Amino acid sequence: MRALLATLALLGASLLPATPAPAAPDASAARVEAAPGTVRLDGVPVRLREGTTQVVTVNRTRGFRARVTFWALTRRGWVERMQALDGRVGYGGLVAGPRRRQGSGTTPLGTYRLPWAFGTHRRSEDWDLRYRRIRRGDHWVQDNASAYYNRYRNQAQGGFRWRLPSGHPDASERLTDYRQPYEFSVVVGFNRRQVRHRGSGIFLHVNGRGATAGCVSAPRWFLVRAMRKLDPAARPVIAIGR
Template sequence: MRSLQAPLLAAALIATTLVLAPGSPGTGPAQAATDSVVLDGVTVHPRRGTRQVVTVRHTRGYHARVTLWALRQRGWVRRMRAADGRIGYGGLVAAGRREQGTGTTPLGTFRLPWAFGTHAKAAGWDLGYRRIRAGDFWVEDNGSRFYNRYRNQRQGGFRWWLPASDENGSERLSDYPVQYEYALVTSFNHRQVRHRGAGIFLHVNGRGATAGCVSAPRWFLRRLLTRLDGARVPVVAIGR
């Protein structure tokens, strides 16, 4: 989702806070990974095997606190935190009630399956990754079967020539070199419900609020890509 931002600096807050996982004292990570848990006030609904969580806790206005957590033998440990995260200019809304073009950020827990950005994939990045090329779009054309999918204009199948102001205009990824220097795709609306919204990412901060994504400082996204492990089934949980 296109952002309205430009980069800002923020200090890294790294801590070792422990939050006990649900269950008995002997409960291990594999057993606890599918139970809901509250981290930094955000209710998280992990997927089977989830051992990494990014929480997004709304603080004020369009600002949010973004935290990476890892599941250890006795509970969830805070690994990295950024105080200067952002949400959409329209605020937060239940995922099932979200509408395209409202600038709202969906509440809930979503997978973080892969990433994209302006750089070549670096050694140590475990998630699937796609480097932005000329003609790459995120499809927001409600008439296309590729709605809410990454696609190049040469492949066709969507009206890439429509302006961004059009309700079916798609997002040319190269138009956002700051925000999409590092970006993580979320599983929001992976079933392609039309007019619900497309392109909800976790990406680099810009100047202000986003148009529905979550963003965090550049340092946070860069470090996050080195830490996320697809085998640990990472998710992002967005809450109030």
């Protein structure tokens, strides 16, 4: 009898489902994040923020021409996602950010955030960045006497001298006057502390006919794709070098 019971016990155990072994961690699912520090991409030094996984580099090639490259951090390291050879910088060349002066036509060297965007189109479901559509009366304030210096503001809100003629050193940019370059425009976080006379309104925008007045520009196709790729969770930055 004991032998029969033992046989039945063994048979029952063999019919039970096997307990699955613990799954090995999936390395491909691991989240890759950058630690603060400096890396060099396309020869441009990039000061990374904590968690940055998207970078746009701007490498001036000659005159006001520049190579603009979009990078993403992967398990294999920094990978180039797209590159435009016909980028542009300011007609005044490049200058260290703290030494920049308003109206100089210079583009500031350094690494800056890409926090949000504006343009002429309705917001697309494909865009993750915060976005504002340009409407009548919208300006980028360049009035050094205004508390809204280097800020986006509508003239109906007041607080800056929007009636100043375009040739005046404190004249603000009426955004509807620049529909082609500002069709897609990503704000560059230069002079966030509103240091007067340092400069206002530095963007990554669509190419115009020639050099910029201090912004970085790239072909339209690059901005169209960048708007789809840029993700605030990736803490994107732009690094401008020589």
